[in-house]
Structures are given as C-alpha cells and as structure tokens.
Amino acid sequence: MSITITEHRYTADDGAALGYLRRGSGAPLICLPGGPGADVRYLGGLGGLDGHRSLVLVDQRATGRSPVPEDRSRCGYTAQAEDLEALRRHLGAESVDLLAHSAACLTAQEYAAAYPGRVRRLVLVTPVGATAREADAAEVAAIRARQAGEPWYAAAVAAEQELAGGSVDPERARELTLRTVPFVWGRWREEYLDLYRLPMQGAPDWYREAFYAGAPAPGGKAARLARLAGSGARPLVLAGGRDGIVGALPARRVAELHPGSRLVVLPEAGHRLWHEEPQAFLEAVLSHLEGPQ
Template identity: 55%
Template structure:
C-alpha cells in the first residue's frame, strides 16, 4: 500500500496513477472527509498524467492524527508539502475539488515556488464556505419540474427550520443530493454512491476550524492573492450545493486567473461533462509546458 509519513508521523495514503511524465499532478479530494476514490480517474486525467491522488488525514485509508487541530485545512497544506518531498518533485501542479480547494490554495500560498499551476474545481470559496444563499435558492427553485423536486424541497425546508437531531439531519440531507447535479440519473447516482464513505463525526468542524486560526480573514485573503500562481477555476452552472459564487470569488482573488463555468454540470463536472472538463484542465496544464 503506497503511503508516506507526514510531518507529525501520521501515515497518509496516496495512489500514483497514469503513464505521464513531467510535473506530477497532486489531487486533493473534498468533503471534507471524503477520500480520493470518488474522483475516479478525473475523466482520464489520472491515466494520461503523472497523477497522485491523496487520501487526506483522518479520511479513507490514511491515518487519524492524535491532534485533531492538524485536520484544519490550513494545517493540511503541510501534508501536501510532505508528499511533494516524498515524491522527490521540485515542482508540482495541484488540483483541488470542493473543500480540497482550501487546502490547495493554502499550499500555493505557503510554497509558491513549488506550485507550477493550480486548478480549483467547484471550490467552496477563498478562505471558508462562501455560497450566495439567493443563488442557491434560485438554482434549487429552477428544478421544480423534476420528479424528485417535491421531496428535496421539503427536506430543504425542514433543514432550514432547524431543531433536528443529528440523525434526522443526515436523513434529510440525503434528499438534497439531486440539487447538486445537472442530471440525476443512473450514471450520476452510481458516481455519487461510490464516494459516500463514513466521515468521522468531528472531522468537518475540525477542518473548517482553519478559518479561525493563525491570522484574520483579510490577512489570509491577502496571503492567498500574493501567491501569483497561474490558476484555473471551474464551476458547474447547475451546482445547487454551493452555486457559482464561491468560484467567482476564488477567481477574483487570484490575479490573472481563468474562470470557466461548465453549462451542463453540477458539483462534479468530470462526471457530467467529462470531455469538456478534461479539455479545459489538460489544456491549462499543458500550456505551462508549451504544448499545443
């Protein structure tokens, strides 16, 4: 089993795939609390490049640290640097999905000399979760003709009211899943099911605690913007989980970044528009090598 020992002796699992050479592409999953298996091969990127998929600490096949504070997204950037060193790579490309984009941005800010290009796929924001509630409401309301809409909308209403047990919240949250996809059919349902591992109950809070540590929000944003790493930001036009606002904020933060909104995608565009997703990401990464 491929693993490495990170800075605090926590054993972390990774998988190196593909036959590509050159700069490795480090892939960071989201959740938080999901391991890399739900990413599959990212519409073929994992086959064609030297791709390295990481299970973050306390998820999947990686170890659980004794100090829960090290699960904060700000701290997990140290795991990415340890992985780069383990691979013996002078520079890397980094791709984060959803919550993993927070770790990716932290790493690029801390080690700009090590990151050649940065790809943020449906990011949750710049320094924390930053969706626009009005946009989310509009995206969900626009799905009213779907056969699953009534149960999803009712679950959304009950969750907004609050006062629910953790178990009931979990049950109702599952009904929201179709909102997160452009289409909710056998293919997307199978892709969703592959990624639903059980997360530790404390992990989410510990991960987002990074928003309240080390520096103020303004200082963190200034630090991220100063990295000057070339950035590609991808959003799904039908992403009823977080909308497009967080991607727009992330793109605006990074000078010279490129924002692409995939028209027939939700939160996982490599599943719903694999050809377009692969073309955009591969083209962005290949441009750094001077390839056509």
C-alpha cells in the first residue's frame, strides 16, 4: 500500500508559521517527537499506524519546517502546549487524539491539563516523566549491564564517557553518538544503524535546556502533579522493559499519576517500541484509540 506524505503549515498565537507532515489516511492522530528536538521523521509510520490513521507529525519549534524563535522560551515544553492548541484550531477539531514519544510526553501531558476536554485519547510512548526527566539511574544501569557481553558495548560506554567530558567538536560528537545508539534498543541489530544515517536535522545545541526550562521548581512540583492528575486524560502509557535510555520506571509513575490510565510494558523492547514490537505496539494503540470511552 502506498503511503502519502504531504507538508503543511499552521499559524501559532505569536504569528510563527509552524510546520507538520500528514502521513497516511483516516482520522487524524497528532504525533509529537522526542529528543527533545528530534526531527519528527524518525517516527516514520509508527509501526504501521499510518495504515489506520492520518498521522499529523509535528515539527516542534526550531525543528524541521518550524523556524527558530527569537524568544527561546517558546521552545519550553509548557509553551509548546500552546502551539498544540493552535494546531487543534487549524485542524478544525473539537478534540484531538494525541500521541507523544519520550520527552514530548511532557508537552502532551501539559496540553491535556492546560486545555481540559481537548484531548479525546492520549498515548504516551516511553515517557521520560511527568514534570521533568525522571529516569532512575540504577534501573537504566542495570538494563545496560545486561548487554555487557555484546560486541558493541565497550565502544558505546567509552563514547558516552568522552561525550560527557565535553569539548567535543560537532563531527566527533556525531561519530560518538552513533556508537551509543545500541542503548536505545532492547536488542541491537546492525540494520538499525541505517535509521541514524537518514538525512535528518535536529534542533540547535541549546534546545534541550530551553525545552526543560518549563519544569517546575522543587517547591511547585506537587501542585503541577496534582494539576496533571486532574486533566482527565486517562492515557495509554507504553514502556520498554529493556529501555536503556529512561527505563520503565518513568512510565510506571506516569501511569500511576493519571486515574484511569493503562500501562503496557513490552518486556523485550527498548525506547522505540514501534520498530522492535510493531504488532504489539499497533494492537495496543489502536485498541486505545478506537475502544469505548
């Protein structure tokens, strides 16, 4: 089956012309990429989901077809929830189905809380947390240690240590990052490396700091969590049991936070579930999107 991909733009509240792709056919499903600041095209067809829904693949601020704002605070995840509301109006929808991956799950949860009733169904794929990146270092270390016998492991660890040391030129940083990507996957395959060699453009170096700047100060975290819990979103939360990026603990905590949520852990998958377990991923997501309210 041929999948159609088209480019589109919409106007944000500050007048910025922001971009998105439409992929597939059927009822629209807004999809937010992680990273933060990753090129949305890495989501691909989300394991065949584009054969059932029209994926609205969002270019977040300063990525893809969306321009770099003069005010960097517009890249914060709380601010980007406002862009989602502008996109909803552009699509002419009373409410939307929304899927987010990794860091973008912060934006999605914020949107559900800031605009009650605007999210019909919410899918959170390997979320990093509810208000910030909340991975458990011990859990991630234990997941990675299970792969210590793999031939790529020593080089990946050395690359991470060199990157952590700073003062690495961009070309060297890209080479080192490619060595670390096996940690993303539950079971690494060499063919996955091709996914990282596609002509994609990520966000500027400063993007990560700007994105997380919307996180609450320690004193305000409890209030933010209560606000998110009261959104009524009832998300499907998906996690990989072998996720060497954030582990499964953030997903469990996010699911516990939202009353009526459903947690699905794919025990052998990593951070990109739709590649490693496409059928299980597809069945879980479609069941949530198309099932009774």
